[in-house]
Amino acid sequence: MRKFSSPVIKALNNYVYIYSHPITNEIFYVGKGKGNRIFSHLEEQSDSLKVKYLADLASNGLKPKLEILIHGLEDQTTALRVESSIIDLLGIENLTNKQSGYHSATFGRMSLKQINALYDKETIEVDDPAILIRINQAFRYTMSEIELYDYTRGHWVLNPERAKNAKYGIAVYEGIIQEVYKIIDWFPAGTTYSVRQGNENIKREELEGLENRYEFIGNLAPQHIREKYKFKSVEHYFKQGNSNPIMYKNA
Incomplete structure (x- = not known):
């Protein structure tokens, strides 16, 4: 089947669908749409992971299993949020989706x-030598520990001398401290391995043009430092309109 009838389309309204392996039942793609959107990927031609996965199935004489996960949703926003929650549950790293779901970083899966x-x-003043690093564009609540570390530590345009005076690197998302790292040393960006280099979903441009940028290596800060700062608010440090992701405190 490659097309729904008009009565089916009307009944479905907005829906969320999944693609899975026909033998293992492993879900590899989650989407949302109306009408015949679910079938559109079967004709897609690109170099995406999803298309490569479908091509690999075809080379083995297999077809993906297509299922409607939920339907009859009255509006697109609801469908987007359901799609996002499924992606968060399964983990973007386990799917061929290019991006996390709708507003995942704001309304997605998160701890209490x-x-x-x-x-x-709870507002806190940073009184240790530290560099606050806003990772708003890359952050999602379902990031693994290593992803959060690698996206926090680089690649930044900064003052090397001031950065070397910082004892801690603090990951900040929307004004809230997400993690604290003890900085060991700074290096030119791209010279130490990170999951960013090994992730096929990362655009090549992100790993190019790294001249005059830096990254640090380190480890989790001592527990008492993490308890002191983690999940506290430092949004009062960032004035409205200030887009610089880097802020030095006591460094």
């Missing part, structure tokens, strides 16, 4: 501590 930090903010 993250929920409290977001909606009942």
